[in-house]
Amino acid sequence: QVQLVESGGGLVQAGGSLRLACAASGRTFRPYAMGWFRQTPGKEREFVAAITWIGAVTYYADSVKGRFTISRDNAKNTVYLQMNNLKPEDTAVYYCAATYGITSWPDGTYDYWGQGTQVTVSS
Numbered sequence: 001q002v003q004l005v006e007s008g009g010g011l012v013q014a015g016g017s018l019r020l021a022c023a024a025s026g027r028t029f030r031p032y033a034m035g036w037f038r039q040t041p042g043k044e045r046e047f048v049a050a051i052t053w054i055g056a057v058t059y060y061a062d063s064v065k066g067r068f069t070i071s072r073d074n075a076k077n078t079v080y081l082q083m084n085n086l087k088p089e090d091t092a093v094y095y096c097a098a099t100y101g102i103t104s105w106p107d108g109t110y111d112y113w114g115q116g117t118q119v120t121v122s123s
Helices: none
Strands: 002-007 010-013 018-026 033-039 046-052 058-060 068-073 078-083 092-099 117-122
Touching: 002 092, 018 033, 018 092, 018 117, 033 068, 033 078, 046 068, 046 078, 058 068, 078 092
Parallel strands: 010 117
Antiparallel strands: 002 018, 018 078, 033 046, 033 092, 046 058, 068 078, 092 117
């Protein structure tokens, strides 16, 4: 079993920055990829970004491309999401997820999920 714990959410003004982190623990952690998703009330969960654990290949949703950067630290079993130039429409609960299946790349069905961290961007 894998446990994922997100941190780094909070309240920020439009144009500001936040850095989310997701620490993994549990079984030997060597997923195919890690991803970040977000969800607002009444809406479906939305893919944000993903990174392969080996090779660090990245993929972004068009809505965050050029503003968000996903990275990972294999030694710490941690994935990050650096969010710059935040906009009010980025307000959501952000979830990290892990997949052991190549067919899930980049925005398919992930195997493990964190509990989420709230990001609120004020205008």
